[in-house]
Amino acid sequence: MTEALPDFRLHRPESLEELAALWRAEPQARVFGGGTDIIPNLRRGLVDAPALIELGALPGFADLTLLPDGGLRLGAGLRLADLASETELAGGWRALAEAARAVAGPAHRNAATLGGNLCQDTRCLYYNQSDWWRAANGYCLKYRGDTCHVAPQGSRCRAAFCSDLAPALIALGAEAELAGPGGTRQIALLALYRDDGAAHLALGPGELLVAVHLPAFAGVSGYEKMRVRRGVDFPLAGVGAALAPVAGGWALRVAVSGTDSLPVAITGLPSPLALPLAAAVIEQIDKAVQKQVTPMRSTMVSSHYRRLAAAALARRLVQRLAREAAAA
Ligand SMILES: Cc1cc2nc3c(=O)[nH]c(=O)nc-3n(C[C@H](O)[C@H](O)[C@H](O)COP(=O)(O)OP(=O)(O)OC[C@H]3O[C@@H](n4cnc5c(N)ncnc54)[C@H](O)[C@@H]3O)c2cc1C
Known part of the structure; x- marks a missing residue:
């Protein structure tokens, strides 16, 4: 069951140049603003991110x-x-x-x-669930699986x-x-x-x-x-x-x-x-x-x-x- 927040490195760049350098060094890193979407998703095992980049210190970002x-x-x-x-x-x-x-x-x-x-993630009743629940359903097309459970006849993910x-x-x-x-x-x-x-x-x-x-x-x-x-x-x-x-x-x-x-x-x-x-x-x-x-x-x-x-x-x-x- 993945409910505890996994370990990750946290960066807080103070310029777009610094951000670009961080992203070049860690292409799998994810940016975030308030974290109200990405943090619950990390906790649920829906996001694989070795590092998070907080955007709040970028100059003029909240102007x-x-x-x-x-x-x-x-x-x-x-x-x-x-x-x-x-x-x-x-x-x-x-x-x-x-x-x-x-x-x-x-x-x-x-x-x-x-x-x-x-930029928030899309949502679905087969996706926004705990890891054990999703594993029990064979995961889904959006993450780790190969079937969209809400529209199994289709070839793409229908998360909203x-x-x-x-x-x-x-x-x-x-x-x-x-x-x-x-x-x-x-x-x-x-x-x-x-x-x-x-x-x-x-x-x-x-x-x-x-x-x-x-x-x-x-x-x-x-x-x-x-x-x-x-x-x-x-x-x-x-x-x-x-x-x-x-x-x-x-x-x-x-x-x-x-x-x-x-x-x-x-x-x-x-x-x-x-x-x-x-x-x-x-x-x-x-x-x-x-x-x-x-x-x-x-x-x-x-x-x-x-x-x-x-x-x-x-x-x-x-x-x-x-x-x-x-x-x-
Ligand atoms: C209980 C609950 C209720 C919610 N209710 C609502 C609701 O009613 N309506 C609604 O719209 N949302 C809702 N949300 C989702 C979310 O909280 C909000 O959409 C919120 O505005 C996300 O902003 P944030 O800055 O916290 O996003 P974050 O979590 O910081 O980021 C969300 C995503 O956007 C990406 N991102 C962030 N900033 C940027 C950027 N500048 N450029 C590119 N990518 C970026 C991140 O990588 C991440 O994938 C809810 C969430 C929860 C947990």
Whole structure:
């Protein structure tokens, strides 16, 4: 039974150069922010890491900067508790603060970071178990085994990506700033993810997330989450949405977490939208979400329930945002 924390070397680099040298020397080392995801996984024998690299001493890693073009640069080391109460996130970018408030409990949010939330491991009822439980099931496709027990007929791991922050940020048009041996690059946040529960991050070797960029935003946004335990729980489904004024009406962006191996950016939404929203438009949004998410069953609920939950959350959220936009 692997429940005690295994031995590992701990590093705390003070520059990206020092970090790169550490990673070159120990390619199997894993980086971490608050450790609220990786430490339980180490304890459960889900991570093999001879060394951990704590990112908190990197200069500017937890800075929040208002950009000259009206956008925002959020350092990957920002704590979720800070995002939840940040005044810059009280207006149009509110989806991010709402999502941060929805993560786990207060103690978690005091330690957990933006980068760790966006790079957290995927989850599955056959994976997030003790070693003896997984061994008794012959392990699974994500780790040490050769079968995905939730979808045995498929050839890939269906573990779900459960970040609350990712759908809020994707709805807000966020970009990820990455740094690695090849230098720095900026990509759409959505492009950080791959549809494979066993390898869901498109980070190269030695590459890490250093910041998230939010473009200036003149609309309204929000986040809604469904979970079994209201106090501390991962999303059965989590929906971020943003309504922005455009020529002839409003543009809507919706993204969903908790249902698939990557955050799902819903496509084919009606645009531009007129306010108040017609019932047929709400129905279209509901159907688009139902069609595009592919949740697996959890210990508590069926996959169909989760599909309906995601669609219901999207309806509820878009109606709330439409009311706010109309009143503004
Ligand atoms: C009981 C419990 C409840 C939870 N509830 C929720 C929830 O409701 N919603 C939710 O979204 N999450 C939840 N989590 C998961 C996790 O705690 C949070 O996602 C948290 O935000 C992770 O942040 P962290 O800084 O602690 O991550 P860490 O544990 O430090 O890192 C997580 C992963 O990301 C990688 N990583 C960290 N920073 C970077 C970076 N800058 N660049 C590249 N890779 C990086 C690490 O290598 C690791 O694999 C929960 C966890 C537990 C144990």
